[in-house]
Amino acid sequence: MRVALVRSEVAKILSTRLWWGLLIGAVVYVALSALATALTAGMDPGGGQPGSAPLGEPEAYRAVYASSLFSGTYIFAMILGITSMTGEYRYRTITPTFLATPRRGLVVAAKMVAHLLAGVVYGAVGLLAALVAGGITVAARGASLGLGTDRLWESVRLAVLAVALWTLVGIGIGTLIRNQVAAVLIAVLVTFLVEPLATFLLASIDLDWLVRWLPTNASAAMTSPGSSFVDYLDWWVGALVLAGYAAVAAGLGMLLSVRRDIT
Amino acid sequence: MAERGSRIDVDGLTKRFGAATAVDDLTFSVEPGRVTGFLGPNGAGKTTTLRCLLGLVEPTEGSVRIGGQRYRDLTDPLSRVGAALEAADFHPGRSARDHLRVIALAAEVDRSRVEELLGLVGLADVAGRRVGGFSLGMRQRLALAQALLGDPGVLLLDEPANGLDPAGIVWLRGLLRTLAADGRTVLVSSHVLGEVQQSVDEVVVISHGRLVHQGSLAELSTGPTTVRVRTPSPEALCDALEEATPEPLADGALRFTGVSVRDVGRAAFEAGVELHELTEESSDLESRFLDLTTDGAPR
Numbered sequence: 001m002r003v004a005l006v007r008s009e010v011a012k013i014l015s016t017r018l019w020w021g022l023l024i025g026a027v028v029y030v031a032l033s034a035l036a037t038a039l040t041a042g043m044d045p046g047g048g049q050p051g052s053a054p055l056g057e058p059e060a061y062r063a064v065y066a067s068s069l070f071s072g073t074y075i076f077a078m079i080l081g082i083t084s085m086t087g088e089y090r091y092r093t094i095t096p097t098f099l100a101t102p103r104r105g106l107v108v109a110a111k112m113v114a115h116l117l118a119g120v121v122y123g124a125v126g127l128l129a130a131l132v133a134g135g136i137t138v139a140a141r142g143a144s145l146g147l148g149t150d151r152l153w154e155s156v157r158l159a160v161l162a163v164a165l166w167t168l169v170g171i172g173i174g175t176l177i178r179n180q181v182a183a184v185l186i187a188v189l190v191t192f193l194v195e196p197l198a199t200f201l202l203a204s205i206d207l208d209w210l211v212r213w214l215p216t217n218a219s220a221a222m223t224s225p226g227s228s229f230v231d232y233l234d235w236w237v238g239a240l241v242l243a244g245y246a247a248v249a250a251g252l253g254m255l256l257s258v259r260r261d262i263t
Numbered sequence: 264m265a266e267r268g269s270r271i272d273v274d275g276l277t278k279r280f281g282a283a284t285a286v287d288d289l290t291f292s293v294e295p296g297r298v299t300g301f302l303g304p305n306g307a308g309k310t311t312t313l314r315c316l317l318g319l320v321e322p323t324e325g326s327v328r329i330g331g332q333r334y335r336d337l338t339d340p341l342s343r344v345g346a347a348l349e350a351a352d353f354h355p356g357r358s359a360r361d362h363l364r365v366i367a368l369a370a371e372v373d374r375s376r377v378e379e380l381l382g383l384v385g386l387a388d389v390a391g392r393r394v395g396g397f398s399l400g401m402r403q404r405l406a407l408a409q410a411l412l413g414d415p416g417v418l419l420l421d422e423p424a425n426g427l428d429p430a431g432i433v434w435l436r437g438l439l440r441t442l443a444a445d446g447r448t449v450l451v452s453s454h455v456l457g458e459v460q461q462s463v464d465e466v467v468v469i470s471h472g473r474l475v476h477q478g479s480l481a482e483l484s485t486g487p488t489t490v491r492v493r494t495p496s497p498e499a500l501c502d503a504l505e506e507a508t509p510e511p512l513a514d515g516a517l518r519f520t521g522v523s524v525r526d527v528g529r530a531a532f533e534a535g536v537e538l539h540e541l542t543e544e545s546s547d548l549e550s551r552f553l554d555l556t557t558d559g560a561p562r
Contacts, residue, residue: 008369015361016354092352093362096409099346100369101320102335138472262319263280263311 009084009114015053018083018117022076026122034134038141040065055143058150059108064134064225065127066155070223073126074166075191077119079184081170084111085253086180094262104258108250111171119164126163127156158222159233165242169215172249178257191216218242239260267416268295268448269330269343271316278311278472285311287472288325291449298443300463300480303554306538307409308472309452309517310348313419329417341370341413347406347420355395358388359405360397363412372412380408384523385434399426407435417448422457437461456552470556483551490519490527493540500527503534516540 013019041064042054053059084110088094101107137147146152170187177183195216202211211217212233221238233241271293278286286308293299294527303309316327318334327338327342337343337352353362363377381390385406389397394405403426410418420439424432439462443449453459459466468476476483492509493516494500500517501509504527509517519527524543531538 004371008365011361011365011368015358015365016356018356020369087354091354092349093354095348095352096362096366097369098319099317100341100366102337253362261314261321263314 002106002110005101005110006113008100009110012118013080013084013114013118019080022080023125025120026073026076026126028072029076030068030129031133033072034064034068034130035137037068037136038137040074049138055138055141055146058146058152061138061146061149061152062155064138064146065130065160067224068134069123069130069156070159070162070219072129073122073163074219075188076225077122077163077167078170078173078187078191079117080118080122081167081172082183082187083180084115085172085174086178086183087170089178090180098262105254108171108175108254108258112168112246112250115167116164119167122158122167123160123163123202125239127160155223158239161239162219162242164183165239166219166247168243168246169249172246172253175250175253176257177253193222213241215242215245218245267446269417270294271417271448271450272326272328272331273316274314274326274328276312276315276327277321277323278308278315278320285472286315286322289469289472289474291324291467291479292475293448294465294468295448296446297464298439298449298451298462300397300459300466301450301469302456302466302552302556303389303452303454303460303469305454307454307469308558309454309469309471310421312469313346313348313416313421313450313452313546316419317344317348339370341366341372341415343415344417344419345413345415346412346418347403347410347423349406349421353394353397353402353405356393358391358393359397359401359408360390362405363408366409366497370413371402376412376414376545380411384408400428400431403427404431407438416446418442418450420449420451422452422454424453424455432458456549457490460548468552468555469545475555483548483555489544490524490533490537491540491544492519492520492527492543494531494536494538499534500531500536500538503530503536518544 017074038055041052041060044051050080051103052063056070088097097107098104138145172184177186195214199217200212204207208231212231216234218241219240221232232238273289273291276286277284289308291313304467311320315322316329316334323375327333327392334340334344339450357365360377364374367374367377378387381387384407386401386404386408389401394402397405403423407420407423410420424435427435439449441459443464449518451459460480463480465478466476466480467474468483489511492500496519497509500513504519504522507522509519512518524541528538528541
């Protein structure tokens with residue numbers, strides 16, 4: 001891997017306004033999510049549903065900080081990844097890109113490295129938003145901030161890693177589907193609609209073992225282990241599965257899409 | 264100065280897109296040290312040929328070589344070949360400087376070269392502005408800067424004069440001459456003969472994906488120039504110009520072949536013949552070009 005190519009990809013991200021537009025979206029989403037989670041911690045949702053853990057318990061702090069940081073950031077990180085490929089086709093910058101680097105696979109690899117870094121930055125900024133919005137709300141409710149909570153930082157690290165892996169999934173999708181609007185729409189529909197539906201349906205016909213391998217559940221294995229009716233994978237298996245989805249999509253994209261003529 | 268450019272060889276190149284044949288068994292070569300015009304009407308297959316040369320489009324048949332190598336096998340391609348394909352290959356939200364920097368980073372070209380080229384193409388003052396607000400002429404200049412980034416010995420320019428103002432075209436002409444004088448290989452495509460007429464040493468003319476002419480521009484034109492004359496006393500003029508045979512034209516004028524305007528003028532003056540019109544009819548290069556490229560039949 002040539003460092004120069006990664007630097008070029010980083011420069012591409014930083015030289016248009018998309019990255020901070022998406023980052024603002026993530027920060028707002030994380031802040032609202034942390035605020036709502038901290039406000040409702042320990043409340044009884046009614047109807048016999050189990051309530052969330054009250055502030056003071058490690059589970060509550062993990063939800064306020066780590067889960068909010070992940071759930072508010074990963075879609076934006078994924079879109080950043082998708083557009084890094086599709087934007088090149090959309091604005092035809094793929095021509096100068098492939099002229100500078102005729103070995104097209106190297107370009108995709110460099111994008112993956114650059115966006116792994118960008119994903120970590122998104123996760124870190126998301127954490128900051130969760131700490132500020134969540135922390136203020138927790139303090140306003142008179143509870144301790146809970147920053148020394150057992151295993152909180154391990155969860156935070158995993159959440160940041162999961163966000164970074166979702167940018168890779170995005171690159172995989174963008175490599176496979178050249179059209180930007182189609183790629184973003186399909187990705188968002190799949191993660192928000194198709195996957196939850198599939199999870200529900202498969203679980204209800206006793207195919208739980210299959211459900212764990214879906215991308216969203218693989219990443220949930222990293223960010224909210226043991227908090228759902230799905231029997232999640234170990235966190236590191238989940239991370240590998242997520243990276244595997246990115247690699248398979250990018251590999252298929254290399255075969256089916258990236259090799260095609262640039263006219 | 265030593266020749267820095269490489270020879271371009273297109274050999275039996277054919278490219279089909281589905282049922283449509285864009286380039287049909289095309290063979291020609293381009294030598295370093297001169298400016299070669301790559302001419303043909305829109306849709307003749309010029310851009311497809313250039314994209315094949317650059318490894319962006321995979322040939323259906325035949326081979327394309329630059330200095331004996333395929334583009335994708337070149338190490339450091341931008342230092343060997345520079346291309347300005349279309350003035351549309353920019354992210355509208357990225358500044359001109361950042362566009363060049365992104366490529367310079369990938370090609371490991373020094374950053375100072377970016378500033379140097381922005382100055383050379385006259386974009387230094389607007390380098391920080393987003394390309395989305397650029398005119399076609401400014402985009403052409405940016406595309407040219409991009410092509411020159413790696414200081415390559417081979418330049419492939421697709422319709423570089425499009426959108427340039429007259430002063431820009433004069434500037435471009437001078438730049439191309441300088442680049443070729445350095446020993447570089449310069450291939451410039453155009454669908455307008457007049458655009459390149461004054462700046463090319465040699466032409467490759469294609470039509471419907473086939474080669475119709477390769478050689479000097481002079482070889483393209485045929486026949487001697489002619490002189491058109493209008494006079495109230497044609498017989499007296501014909502007597503004075505006995506070495507030339509006139510051809511009467513429908514509007515009453517006469518056309519002489521094989522004499523210059525000066526010959527006709529002097530003969531008329533010496534014989535005291537009154538002239539109402541004396542015109543040298545322009546060389547028929549343009550119409551010859553049209554003939555070559557519209558019937559599509561290879562010679």
